[in-house]
Amino acid sequence: MLTRYLLREILSNLLWVLSLGLLLLYLARMADFGPEIFARGGQVADLLRFSGYLLLFLLPFALPLAGLAGVLLAFIRLAHDREILALASLGISPLRLTRAVALTAAGLFALALLLTLLLVPQAKRRMRDTLWQLAVKRLERGLPEKTPVDWFPGTLLYARRVKEGFRLKDVYILREGPGGKKGFLYARRGRLTLFPGGAELLLEKGEGHFFSSDLQRVENLYFESYRYRFPLSPPEERELKRGEMGLFELLSRARSSKLPPHKRRKYLAEFYQRFFYPLAALVLPFLGLPLGLSLKASGRAPALILGLLLHLFYYLLFSLGSTLAEEGKLAPPLALGLAPALFLALGLVLWRFSLRREGL
Incomplete structure (x- = not known):
């Protein structure tokens, strides 16, 4: 009781x-x-x-x-x-x-x-x-305009202007790579293309700057054309x-x-x-x-x-x-x-x- x-x-x-x-x-x-x-x-x-x-x-x-x-x-x-x-x-x-x-x-x-x-x-x-x-699902409708997008691992994507969801102007990509390397890419124009398992961003007329984790080394690049791929592995293939x-x-x-x-x-x-x-x-x-x-x-x-x-x-x-x-x-x-x-x-x-x- x-x-x-x-x-x-x-x-x-x-x-x-x-x-x-x-x-x-x-x-x-x-x-x-x-x-x-x-x-x-x-x-x-x-x-x-x-x-x-x-x-x-x-x-x-x-x-x-x-x-x-x-x-x-x-x-x-x-x-x-x-x-x-x-x-x-x-x-x-x-x-x-x-x-x-x-x-x-x-x-x-x-x-x-x-x-x-x-x-x-x-x-x-x-x-x-x-x-x-x-x-x-959202990516299939294109990227939003003037909105930071962190849908991809280690990557932040921003486009100042977007036409029809896939044609971009003034594109910025902040990226964290292996070994603690960090940096960004900028391009005047870009075009987003979807393919099975991921997406590809074709960048035109831009530059990139990447720094080592200890800030002792810098990598600079300037390009007329640059292909940047985003992996979109399905759940059954994704590393847990x-x-x-x-x-x-x-x-x-x-x-x-x-x-x-x-x-x-x-x-x-x-x-x-x-x-x-x-x-x-x-x-x-x-x-x-x-x-x-x-x-x-x-x-x-x-x-x-x-x-x-x-x-x-x-x-x-x-x-x-x-x-x-x-x-x-x-x-x-x-x-x-x-x-x-x-x-x-x-x-x-x-x-x-x-x-x-x-x-x-």
């Missing part, structure tokens, strides 16, 4: 915090993606489809915060209404309070693990596929990013002798991140119990702010561990285990402190 009562209290708070967290994360990301989708000629149906994939991608980030805030709000209310003291006077052990928290944390962890291992990589892939399909790969693909890349060590470390770190990040949904809810017993403030705002700060600190610590793993300074299990280990220790210390303070 007690566990069911606590679960209802926790879940009622958890669900609205999860909804609020997802909404805020969604709005923050769609501030970037929304204009891009419509700039590529997307419709409401495309926006809704993309939004579904985006919410699936954001869910693992919102679950730990929702779990922490849900438990914290529940026990703040119980402590404020003195229900905790009433339970203690009935001889109920404080450890029984942890059952509902443990069930909540285990459920969130299982869901976060399922998402990060299987569903999030697919969601990332589908989001990029959607943007690619919209770019191809680390976040889009499955576990076996990541492990295969991490063990590949054809890749340099720093790239192999990044694939190995991504592999371990899939297993270690869901631990946030397991560890953070246990902080909510001792904090809820110790805090005397009423209302949701202080609890939400505290939960957000703890979640942010956990995320920063986990990001530090990821960096240490990618740079080879620590083995991935040790580096990525720093955040959950430290927060677990913090939870144990807070638990003992809260019990002594409440006299339980």
Whole structure:
């Protein structure tokens, strides 16, 4: 009975915090993606489809915060209404309070693990596929006038005047090449031509200037005619990013002798991140119990702010561990285990402190 009562209290708070967290994360990301989708000629149906994939991608980030805030709000209310003291006077052990928290944390962890291992990589892939399909459809209608276009990897395209969508005047191309080389091309005229798998821009009467990553070398060229090609590989032929790969693909890349060590470390770190990040949904809810017993403030705002700060600190610590793993300074299990280990220790210390303070 007690566990069911606590679960209802926790879940009622958890669900609205999860909804609020997802909404805020969604709005923050769609501030970037929304204009891009419509700039590529997307419709409401495309926006809704993309939004579904985006919410699936954001869910693992919102679950730990929702779990922490849900438990914290529940026990703040119980402590404020003195229900905790009433339970203690009935001889109920404080450890029984942890059952509902443990069930909540285990459920969130299982869901976060399922998402990060299987569903999030697919969601990332589908989001990029959607943007690619919209770019191809938009390109078939020609380029927009006086609008920067970043539909092609490492390239920003701008045309001051466009006739019939494919005849351009005053064309600028900002490009980032391999090895960190950056530069731009300018042409007085250009003509865009589509072909299977890509597009070609025939530039006339222009120049180009490219700089090395250390700005020590400069390449200058002047041309009467220059052909610039944009690859548009279909999704099934496109090289996947680390976040889009499955576990076996990541492990295969991490063990590949054809890749340099720093790239192999990044694939190995991504592999371990899939297993270690869901631990946030397991560890953070246990902080909510001792904090809820110790805090005397009423209302949701202080609890939400505290939960957000703890979640942010956990995320920063986990990001530090990821960096240490990618740079080879620590083995991935040790580096990525720093955040959950430290927060677990913090939870144990807070638990003992809260019990002594409440006299339980």
